[in-house]
Structures are given as C-alpha cells and as structure tokens.
Amino acid sequence: MLNLFSDSLFLPALMLAVLGFLVPRLLARVLPEGVKPLLINTLLSTVLLFALSTVFFACLYIWQGFPMAQLMESGLAANLQFFGRLGLIAALIWAPIMLLSVAGLPRKWVKETW
Numbered sequence: 001m002l003n004l005f006s007d008s009l010f011l012p013a014l015m016l017a018v019l020g021f022l023v024p025r026l027l028a029r030v031l032p033e034g035v036k037p038l039l040i041n042t043l044l045s046t047v048l049l050f051a052l053s054t055v056f057f058a059c060l061y062i063w064q065g066f067p068m069a070q071l072m073e074s075g076l077a078a079n080l081q082f083f084g085r086l087g088l089i090a091a092l093i094w095a096p097i098m099l100l101s102v103a104g105l106p107r108k109w110v111k112e113t114w
Contacts, residue, residue, distance in 0.1 A: 012056070012060065013093050016053055016056070016090050016093045016094045017093055017094060019053075019094060020049060020094030020095070020097035020098040020101065021100075021101045022101075023045045023048055023049055023052075023098065023101075024042070024045040024098055024101045024102045024105065025101060025105075027041050027045060027048075028041055028105050028108075033109045033110070033111050033112040034112045038102065038105060038106065041102060041105070042098075042099075042102050045098050045102065046095075046098070049091075049094050049098060050087050050088070051087070053086070053091070054080075054083045054084055054086065056087075056090075057083050057087065057090070058079070
C-alpha cells in the first residue's frame with residue numbers, strides 16, 4: 001500500500017484533486033456569501049492549495065526515504081524553490097477542480113443572489 005501511494009501517480013493525484021475540491025468548500029463555511037467573498041475564497045484557496053501541495057511533496061520525499069540531512073544540505077531557499085516549483089506544477093491537477101468547486105458555491109447561497 002505504501003508503494004501504491006508514494007511510487008505511483010494515482011493516489012497522490014487523487015489526494016490533490018480531493019483537496020482541490022474540499023478546500024474552497026471548507027472556506028465557504030467560514031466566509032460570508034457574496035461576490036467579493038467568493039473572490040477572496042478563490043484567492044485563499046489558491047494560496048492554501050499551493051502551500052499544501054508544496055508540503056505534500058516534501059512529505060512524499062521524506063516518506064520515500066530521502067535523507068533529511070541531504071535534504072537540508074542544499075539550504076532552505078533551494079528547498080523552498082524546488083518544492084514550490086513542484087507545488088506549482090501540481091496546480092495542473094488541483095486548479096481546474098478548485099475552480100469548478102468555487103463556481104458551484106453560489107448555488108448554495110441562501111441570503112445573496114448571483
């Protein structure tokens with residue numbers, strides 16, 4: 001099961017896709033209804049999903065047995081750049097799903113109208 005999660009592409013992509021759907025929905029519970037809060041939700045979801053996917057890839061590297069000493073050898077800035085780039089590439093998976101999730105939020109509004 002561990003190899004299926006860390007070595008294959010299916011489960012990490014599925015996890016990023018599920019996060020792309022859930023994060024805007026969870027933020028919508030906290031934010032008020034309306035167009036401006038919807039745009040704020042989109043911005044917050046994008047930043048949060050970028051950070052989550054960056055941390056997710058760092059955890060995958062550690063889980064696969066990459067030595068922490070070797071990881072920290074290149075420095076914090078190089079690691080942030082490397083894993084940040086992986087987080088941006090992961091936006092190919094979570095960004096379309098996040099946008100569809102955000103687009104479906106006005107359907108559930110009770111007080112505001114679109």
